[in-house]
Amino acid sequence: MDTIEKKAGRQIEVKHAENVVIRFSGDSGDGMQLTGTQFTDTSAFFGQDLSTFPEFPAEIRAPAGTVAGVSGFQVNFGSKEIYTPGDEYDVLVAMNSAGLKSDLHKVKKGGIILVNTAGFDKKNLNLAKYPEGADPLNDGTLSDYTVYKIDVTKLVKEALKDTGLGMKEIERSKNMFVLGFLFWMFDKSMDYTIGFITEKFGKKKEIMDANIKALKSGYNYGDTTEIFTTRWKIDSAKMAPGVYRQITGNHATSIGLICAAEKAGLELFLGSYPITPASDILHELSKYRANGVKTFQAEDEIAAICSAIGASYAGALGVTTSSGPGIALKGEAMGLAVITEIPLVVINVQRGGPSTGLPTKTEQADLMQAIYGRHGEAPMPVIAASSPADCFRAAYEACRIAIEHMTPVMLLTDGYIANGSEPWKFPSAADLKPIKSVFITETNNPGGKFLPYRRDEQLVRPRVKPGTPGLEHRIGGLEKQDETGNVSYDSANHEKMVHLRQAKIDKIADSIPLATVESGKEKAKICVLGWGSTEGAIKTSVLDLIAEGHDVAHVHLRYLNPMPKNLGELLKGFDKVIIPEMNLGQLAMIIRGKYLVPAESYTKVQGLPFAVDELKTRILQTLNSK
Amino acid sequence: MSADTTTAKLTAKDFSSDQDVKWCPGCGDYAILAQVQRIFPEFDVKKEDVVFVSGIGCSSRFTYYMDTYGMHSIHGRAAAVVSGIRATNPNLDVWMISGDGDSLSIGGNHFIHLLRRNFNVKYLMFNNQIYGLTKGQYSPASEKGKNTKSTPFGSLDEPFNPAELALGAKGTFVARTLDRDAKHQQAILKRAHEHKGTAFVEIYQNCPVFNDGAFFTYTEKETKMEECLFVEHGKPLVFGANSDKGIKLDGLKPVIVDLAGGASVNDLWIHDETDRMKATLLAGLFDNPAMNPHNPRPFGVFYKENRATYEDDLINQINAVKAKKGSTPLDRILSGDKTWTIA
Numbered sequence: 001m002d003t004i005e006k007k008a009g010r011q012i013e014v015k016h017a018e019n020v021v022i023r024f025s026g027d028s029g030d031g032m033q034l035t036g037t038q039f040t041d042t043s044a045f046f047g048q049d050l051s052t053f054p055e056f057p058a059e060i061r062a063p064a065g066t067v068a069g070v071s072g073f074q075v076n077f078g079s080k081e082i083y084t085p086g087d088e089y090d091v092l093v094a095m096n097s098a099g100l101k102s103d104l105h106k107v108k109k110g111g112i113i114l115v116n117t118a119g120f121d122k123k124n125l126n127l128a129k130y131p132e133g134a135d136p137l138n139d140g141t142l143s144d145y146t147v148y149k150i151d152v153t154k155l156v157k158e159a160l161k162d163t164g165l166g167m168k169e170i171e172r173s174k175n176m177f178v179l180g181f182l183f184w185m186f187d188k189s190m191d192y193t194i195g196f197i198t199e200k201f202g203k204k205k206e207i208m209d210a211n212i213k214a215l216k217s218g219y220n221y222g223d224t225t226e227i228f229t230t231r232w233k234i235d236s237a238k239m240a241p242g243v244y245r246q247i248t249g250n251h252a253t254s255i256g257l258i259c260a261a262e263k264a265g266l267e268l269f270l271g272s273y274p275i276t277p278a279s280d281i282l283h284e285l286s287k288y289r290a291n292g293v294k295t296f297q298a299e300d301e302i303a304a305i306c307s308a309i310g311a312s313y314a315g316a317l318g319v320t321t322s323s324g325p326g327i328a329l330k331g332e333a334m335g336l337a338v339i340t341e342i343p344l345v346v347i348n349v350q351r352g353g354p355s356t357g358l359p360t361k362t363e364q365a366d367l368m369q370a371i372y373g374r375h376g377e378a379p380m381p382v383i384a385a386s387s388p389a390d391c392f393r394a395a396y397e398a399c400r401i402a403i404e405h406m407t408p409v410m411l412l413t414d415g416y417i418a419n420g421s422e423p424w425k426f427p428s429a430a431d432l433k434p435i436k437s438v439f440i441t442e443t444n445n446p447g448g449k450f451l452p453y454r455r456d457e458q459l460v461r462p463r464v465k466p467g468t469p470g471l472e473h474r475i476g477g478l479e480k481q482d483e484t485g486n487v488s489y490d491s492a493n494h495e496k497m498v499h500l501r502q503a504k505i506d507k508i509a510d511s512i513p514l515a516t517v518e519s520g521k522e523k524a525k526i527c528v529l530g531w532g533s534t535e536g537a538i539k540t541s542v543l544d545l546i547a548e549g550h551d552v553a554h555v556h557l558r559y560l561n562p563m564p565k566n567l568g569e570l571l572k573g574f575d576k577v578i579i580p581e582m583n584l585g586q587l588a589m590i591i592r593g594k595y596l597v598p599a600e601s602y603t604k605v606q607g608l609p610f611a612v613d614e615l616k617t618r619i620l621q622t623l624n625s626k
Numbered sequence: 627m628s629a630d631t632t633t634a635k636l637t638a639k640d641f642s643s644d645q646d647v648k649w650c651p652g653c654g655d656y657a658i659l660a661q662v663q664r665i666f667p668e669f670d671v672k673k674e675d676v677v678f679v680s681g682i683g684c685s686s687r688f689t690y691y692m693d694t695y696g697m698h699s700i701h702g703r704a705a706a707v708v709s710g711i712r713a714t715n716p717n718l719d720v721w722m723i724s725g726d727g728d729s730l731s732i733g734g735n736h737f738i739h740l741l742r743r744n745f746n747v748k749y750l751m752f753n754n755q756i757y758g759l760t761k762g763q764y765s766p767a768s769e770k771g772k773n774t775k776s777t778p779f780g781s782l783d784e785p786f787n788p789a790e791l792a793l794g795a796k797g798t799f800v801a802r803t804l805d806r807d808a809k810h811q812q813a814i815l816k817r818a819h820e821h822k823g824t825a826f827v828e829i830y831q832n833c834p835v836f837n838d839g840a841f842f843t844y845t846e847k848e849t850k851m852e853e854c855l856f857v858e859h860g861k862p863l864v865f866g867a868n869s870d871k872g873i874k875l876d877g878l879k880p881v882i883v884d885l886a887g888g889a890s891v892n893d894l895w896i897h898d899e900t901d902r903m904k905a906t907l908l909a910g911l912f913d914n915p916a917m918n919p920h921n922p923r924p925f926g927v928f929y930k931e932n933r934a935t936y937e938d939d940l941i942n943q944i945n946a947v948k949a950k951k952g953s954t955p956l957d958r959i960l961s962g963d964k965t966w967t968i969a
Contacts, residue, residue, distance in 0.1 A: 045966050245962045262956055289947040294713055299739040303706035310710025336700050429956035466695035466718055469674040474690050476698025
């Protein structure tokens with residue numbers, strides 16, 4: 001319920017909301033990512049649940065003021081459980097004309113638009129390609145919205161005029177002024193951000209002071225200026241008790257790898273070549289030299305995976321990270337890891353393709369590539385992360401399976417969850433599932449020659465560290481004779497080995513969780529089957545539809561190869577199955593082929609995640625169709 | 627086999643695997659395999675610490691014939707595999723076997739990057755100036771104009787001079803030897819093994835099927851002494867059947883002089899394998915022996931430099947950061963700097 005607060009003769013309406021979606025839009029150089037992150041972290045500290053979606057241009061500094069150069073940061077925060085960054089914006093912060101132009105269409109009718117009027121002069125309007133003479137702030141374009149016009153640039157210059165800083169530095173503090181204003185508007189403390197500024201600029205006192213001053217000026221501007229008559233009050237979320245942190249997907253992936261290696265007692269080696277949107281994993285892991293983490297920036301994608309294969313061969317946990325174009329280059333080396341049967345984790349932070357495609361946008365179109373994209377019969381387990389925090393679980397599981405089953409494993413995340421963030425109730429190290437890593441030191445064939453391809457009941461071959469006396473042997477890419485591992489061109493042996501390698505991967509299904517209905521009930525009228533980063537949007541849609549009285553269920557796949565043993569059975573219990581994917585129906589094709597379930601495919605390939613509303617509409621359409 | 631074989635005196639046979647060697651009869655690879663197996667017992671290294679890694683091609687089957695640890699990897703990428711091995715376990719004695727196609731064509735990128743990083747790896751590149759395993763196409767080391775299956779009217783590309791390329795890529799040890807000169811080959815391989823860093827050895831190797839006699843000018847006794855310039859550190863550049871010719875430097879230009887005709891050995895170019903500039907000039911002696919006149923082809927260690935290896939720098943960096951920051955406990959990594967509690 002909304003209330004009225006009185007202050008110095010001024011009436012301020014306090015709006016209560018379950019959740020609010022804010023979008024920050026400005027130039028690449030305007031510090032929108034930083035502003036968004038600070039607002040997000042502060043909200044998290046208030047105990048609000050949230051989900052973020054940073055969106056940046058593929059160009060590092062596209063021409064200032066143009067729509068191509070707009071950098072955006074979206075956060076959905078609230079007192080209810082939040083699974084997506086939100087479909088539409090309650091609040092748009094537009095630092096310039098291009099920011100308004102690129103994002104206005106997604107602002108809710110009646111929403112708030114906060115503009116920096118200095119970004120709406122003739123020059124900026126031209127750069128944003130508004131027609132000659134257009135004046136969006138005054139010509140009625142924004143008549144459906146509450147518009148706060150603030151000359152941020154002028155106010156910051158005024159506030160910082162005595163700091164002795166140059167104009168350039170002063171202008172750089174604009175984002176802090178806006179952040180301060182939003183803190184006032186959403187009734188949040190500035191403490192977290194003041195702490196951040198102090199830490200970041202502690203050594204440059206005048207910059208630190210200027211940023212804090214700009215932040216406080218923004219807050220005070222809201223507090224004292226009479227034109228602002230609305231504040232928002234959002235309660236803390238009822239989240240499970242525990243200790244939380246904020247985390248992005250790439251960061252969670254990095255931590256998952258470190259934890260898995262340490263739990264397995266193995267050194268972690270990352271061979272990687274920089275590529276958007278995967279590079280942050282390389283950046284993060286390279287910080288952990290003191291933990292013995294070895295990161296190797298290779299000369300190319302192929303060297304990256306081959307160095308990781310070498311590292312695994314020598315006894316480490318070899319990992320390589322990339323995105324679609326790089327994964328394509330690694331294909332042959334993955335085949336080598338399949339036939340030599342050594343542990344390896346290959347991480348694909350998917351982006352829009354084909355070719356260079358949409359480097360900074362998200363997509364799920366590498367599923368077929370992950371499961372089938374190698375020459376020959378080259379089965380590899382495939383795991384997908386479903387949210388930023390889930391990247392931790394997925395990375396940890398990928399390592400566990402690679403080590404325990406002596407196989408390369410593909411982990412799929414995507415740009416949306418890799419860069420997005422959410423609160424994470426992180427586990428303690430002691431609670432992490434143990435990972436069994438075994439190096440044999442005695443022959444497995446007393447009285448005869450060591451048999452590097454003699455398998456255990458899981459069909460896993462023994463692992464030997466070079467340097468182990470008496471077990472010298474050769475492995476390689478030529479077909480192996482069963483048990484001895486010697487080169488063999490025998491046709492019957494080849495067929496046997498093809499079946500053995502497939503059976504080994506299929507058996508992994510014994511050690512992964514069964515598929516479960518996450519929302520709704522078994523045998524519902526319709527099941528929405530998803531995989532990967534669509535989880536948040538599907539979950540929100542299905543929960544909404546259930547609340548509206550529909551018989552809808554949600555099943556989400558975390559293991560794409562092998563799939564959970566009960567999946568076919570589970571899917572056959574529903575009247576209808578619909579599979580939303582950010583590709584042209586890759587999972588749908590696999591499910592139909594594998595289980596003969598007449599699943600419907602719902603696809604979106606726009607470089608953007610599904611919106612809840614569009615999903616709901618489509619689910620209802622299928623539900624109500626004959 | 628038991629663990630104490632590691633201390634017993636080994637012989638060449640101990641390094642020979644139980645697999646049949648399947649190169650063509652008369653292939654130069656046999657001679658190289660024999661020399662490598664012969665010199666290994668002389669090294670102060672445990673057999674179980676030895677790893678051979680190869681790419682793809684005739685030469686790369688080598689790995690299967692050594693009774694050590696080994697990986698026959700993929701075409702051109704052995705250099706990346708050995709980098710990962712050395713970065714992980716610097717106690718292993720890592721040898722890489724590759725050919726001219728594997729190293730200079732499909733693996734050209736990894737070749738130059740391995741050399742500049744200077745991982746401690748013995749890199750033997752068997753150069754037969756042809757693609758053997760794919761049955762006779764020209765390679766990046768083939769002479770221009772070569773008639774092969776894929777170039778029936780002659781190849782159009784200028785060949786690489788591998789030693790020159792290795793020096794250009796900041797290699798710290800660059801040498802050349804011959805399959806048919808067992809003594810020279812052994813001496814060079816031993817020098818390579820002593821080197822701490824990437825030791826690049828180009829071995830001229832005869833392919834009797836697709837490029838027979840490519841190096842006979844240098845290996846057969848009728849022409850060998852006139853055409854080969856065997857260099858040794860600190861010694862003047864002398865060649866010829868009667869050691870009657872020498873090379874002196876006229877500025878940066880090598881000039882052949884006739885020692886029998888009055889030139890003094892004291893004026894000759896003295897080989898200094900620590901001098902990168904002169905090593906580059908030496909490696910640059912790459913004349914076609916059909917030209918007249920032409921310089922002899924040099925063999926031996928052209929260049930050797932002591933430079934930190936990548937893996938040593940990596941471990942030193944780890945230790946330095948560890949000493950300064952200490953390792954972070956897992957629970958601290960999981961929690962990060964900023965947490966909040968929901969009651």
